[in-house]
Amino acid sequence: MIWLTWRQFRVQALVTAVAVGLFAAYMLYLGEDVRHAYSSARGHCGSGGDCAPALADFQARYRDTMLFLAAGLALGIALLGTFWGAPLVARELETGTHRLVWNQSVTRRRWLGVKLLSVGLAAVAAAGVAGALLTWAAHPVDEASANRFDTILFGARNIAPAAYALFAVTLGTVVGLVVRRAVPAIAVTMAAFIAVQFLVPTMVRPHLVPPKTTTMAMPADAVNRVRSLGSIGGGAVVGGVTLPDEPGAWISGTSALLTADGRPLGEGRFNACLNSPPKTGAGGRFGDTAVCLGELDLHIEITYQPGDRYWTFQCLEAGFYLLLSGLLAAFGLWRVRHRLN
Amino acid sequence: MPHDESRPPVLHAEGLTKRYGRRGRPALDGVDLTVPPDRIIGLVGPNGAGKSTLLHLACGLIEPTSGGLRVLGSRPAADAAHLARVGFMAQDAPVYRSFSVADHLRLGAKLNPGWDMAFAERRVREAGLDPHQRAGGLSGGQRAQLALTIAAAKRPELLIFDEPAAALDPLARQGFLQNLMRFVSELGAGAVLSSHLLGDVERVCDHIIVLCGARVQVAGDVGDLLAGHRALVAPRGRLAAPPPGAELIGTTHDDRHSRAVVRLDVPDRGVPAPPSWPSEPVTLEELVLAYMSRAESQTVSHTGSRQEVSR
Numbered sequence: 032m033i034w035l036t037w038r039q040f041r042v043q044a045l046v047t048a049v050a051v052g053l054f055a056a057y058m059l060y061l062g063e064d065v066r067h068a069y070s071s072a073r074g075h076c077g078s079g080g081d082c083a084p085a086l087a088d089f090q091a092r093y094r095d096t097m098l099f100l101a102a103g104l105a106l107g108i109a110l111l112g113t114f115w116g117a118p119l120v121a122r123e124l125e126t127g128t129h130r131l132v133w134n135q136s137v138t139r140r141r142w143l144g145v146k147l148l149s150v151g152l153a154a155v156a157a158a159g160v161a162g163a164l165l166t167w168a169a170h171p172v173d174e175a176s177a178n179r180f181d182t183i184l185f186g187a188r189n190i191a192p193a194a195y196a197l198f199a200v201t202l203g204t205v206v207g208l209v210v211r212r213a214v215p216a217i218a219v220t221m222a223a224f225i226a227v228q229f230l231v232p233t234m235v236r237p238h239l240v241p242p243k244t245t246t247m248a249m250p251a252d253a254v255n256r257v258r259s260l261g262s263i264g265g266g267a268v269v270g271g272v273t274l275p276d277e278p279g280a281w282i283s284g285t286s287a288l289l290t291a292d293g294r295p296l297g298e299g300r301f302n303a304c305l306n307s308p309p310k311t312g313a314g315g316r317f318g319d320t321a322v323c324l325g326e327l328d329l330h331i332e333i334t335y336q337p338g339d340r341y342w343t344f345q346c347l348e349a350g351f352y353l354l355l356s357g358l359l360a361a362f363g364l365w366r367v368r369h370r371l372n
Numbered sequence: 373m374p375h376d377e378s379r380p381p382v383l384h385a386e387g388l389t390k391r392y393g394r395r396g397r398p399a400l401d402g403v404d405l406t407v408p409p410d411r412i413i414g415l416v417g418p419n420g421a422g423k424s425t426l427l428h429l430a431c432g433l434i435e436p437t438s439g440g441l442r443v444l445g446s447r448p449a450a451d452a453a454h455l456a457r458v459g460f461m462a463q464d465a466p467v468y469r470s471f472s473v474a475d476h477l478r479l480g481a482k483l484n485p486g487w488d489m490a491f492a493e494r495r496v497r498e499a500g501l502d503p504h505q506r507a508g509g510l511s512g513g514q515r516a517q518l519a520l521t522i523a524a525a526k527r528p529e530l531l532i533f534d535e536p537a538a539a540l541d542p543l544a545r546q547g548f549l550q551n552l553m554r555f556v557s558e559l560g561a562g563a564v565l566s567s568h569l570l571g572d573v574e575r576v577c578d579h580i581i582v583l584c585g586a587r588v589q590v591a592g593d594v595g596d597l598l599a600g601h602r603a604l605v606a607p608r609g610r611l612a613a614p615p616p617g618a619e620l621i622g623t624t625h626d627d628r629h630s631r632a633v634v635r636l637d638v639p640d641r642g643v644p645a646p647p648s649w650p651s652e653p654v655t656l657e658e659l660v661l662a663y664m665s666r667a668e669s670q671t672v673s674h675t676g677s678r679q680e681v682s683r
Binding site: 032034035038039126127128129130131132133134135136137138139141369 | 431433435449451452453455456458459460462464466467468469471475478479480482483484485486519522523526
């Protein structure tokens with residue numbers, strides 16, 4: 032069975048091995064490049080240097096590359112699902128060869144089980160290697176930017192890509208088993224995988240562990256640390272809050288600006304500070320507005336995941352995808368025995 | 373052939389029904405069937421009669437909607453051991469196009485504990501196949517030979533062939549089928565062979581199942597069937613009700629005579645008089661056609677339209 036799986040799979044395996052090899056070569060080059068840039072940026076730190084702007088420059092220089100690579104890795108994993116998984120059974124059903132192979136002395140469950148396991152493990156290996164190399168290459172950038180929970184970057188680091196790959200292949204195989212035709216199975220697999228990849232970070236990931244909550248007072252200097260004030264929808268809200276005591280934390284929720292009695296700040300007073308604050312000549316990002324808001328004795332409530340929960344989240348996310356793969360595989364093994372007409 | 377009554381029947385079906393989809397017309401409708409061991413079985417019927425459905429059920433590719441079927445005493449494809457006992461060659465002889473002939477033999481060897489490589493290589497040689505040829509480049513007949521070899525070289529007790537000669541031209545059919553039967557007997561296996569052409573099966577099979585309109589019309593050993601039926605010949609228009617002790621199956625007419633195929637309640641007793649029209653032995657073709665036409669006319673009168681069953 033393993034011989035047959037390899038005989039049918041060897042072309043795809045070889046193509047993927049070449050692709051992973053090219054990716055690895057680029058990662059080695061990029062990793063060296065990033066390290067060089069990082070050490071020269073850190074050269075500005077120390078006594079009296081312009082450390083923060085140099086590190087900000089360093090992050091900005093690689094930000095697009097990192098986003099591009101994360102998206103590219105996700106696409107590569109989706110392709111594993113569509114071109115390894117989807118045709119695995121669908122092609123047999125389409126060409127009628129299932130009637131040949133299912134009448135050898137191997138049960139259909141074992142046939143599907145061996146195929147799923149072999150191709151699934153190959154996908155885990157390919158995505159695992161690519162993910163590990165990317166994690167290594169990106170490490171200095173991640174260290175400098177301290178946002179490892181970033182929605183896009185989180186899935187392109189450490190063990191998450193390997194779990195995604197196992198899920199993609201299992202999904203593709205089971206879709207192929209149900210749809211029974213390779214090309215529609217490829218399309219359905221692609222759509223379903225992308226949908227899951229969008230839904231999990233927004234619907235599942237924030238709830239994997241109950242978040243912590245904290246209250247943060249908003250004097251003028253705290254107001255100046257946020258990224259934005261107000262929103263298109265109106266309301267006394269702030270955006271882009273960071274916790275000074277919790278570097279690398281994932282802020283999952285921020286309340287509106289609250290007054291001392293815990294009620295939301297009235298929009299009229301907020302807009303008055305925003306549009307016509309008393310002139311004080313204060314500096315900072317928001318200047319007079321920050322001073323005006325700071326005098327109102329405001330606070331906000333924040334829900335967040337501390338930065339040291341990063342590995343908990345990696346493991347839980349991988350476990351969630353593993354569970355999905357297991358359920359899909361169980362369904363596929365049941366269906367291949369009982370529901371093929 | 374020796375008949376050992378203690379061995380389970382090759383096929384035993386009770387109320388076997390298969391429906392594709394929830395609302396579809398059944399492809400098989402309450403089939404009851406028992407086929408004793410050590411037979412070469414011919415499954416005959418028009419296209420869409422349910423032959424492939426019955427054979428797919430027999431090798432466990434599909435499951436019945438209701439009713440039961442046992443093959444060699446077990447549920448079809450119950451486990452690996454049972455799979456090893458039944459060989460199946462599907463219609464159109466599917467093979468892996470990118471695999472060479474030798475790859476297919478290797479596949480057989482890897483997936484079947486009882487694989488007989490010497491037999492497989494000899495069969496490939498006799499069929500004139502090049503082991504290095506890709507299966508995608510084989511002709512229909514060569515592909516059939518390859519699929520046949522794979523089905524047979526695992527040394528099953530029962531070989532099932534779904535329209536094995538369909539891909540061949542008429543000239544090659546007879547030779548192919550006789551060759552097929554020769555090595556079936558060499559293997560000492562039983563065989564089931566389906567065809568929409570009676571000519572394909574009547575020379576090689578000793579047990580016939582006529583399947584038409586999703587039901588078994590008649591089944592039995594060829595000798596018993598021929599002994600159990602007679603043809604009555606009478607001047608045209610003079611054949612009325614069937615005589616007592618016989619059931620009228622079908623009547624054909626030419627300009628002056630009517631010829632009725634009847635089934636005798638007690639075989640070999642002749643047809644009781646009156647009216648004692650001359651009666652003759654029937655041919656197998658005549659008998660099968662009579663049952664098929666009867667099934668056809670019943671279907672038309674029951675449903676008002678011709679029955680079309682997919683697959």
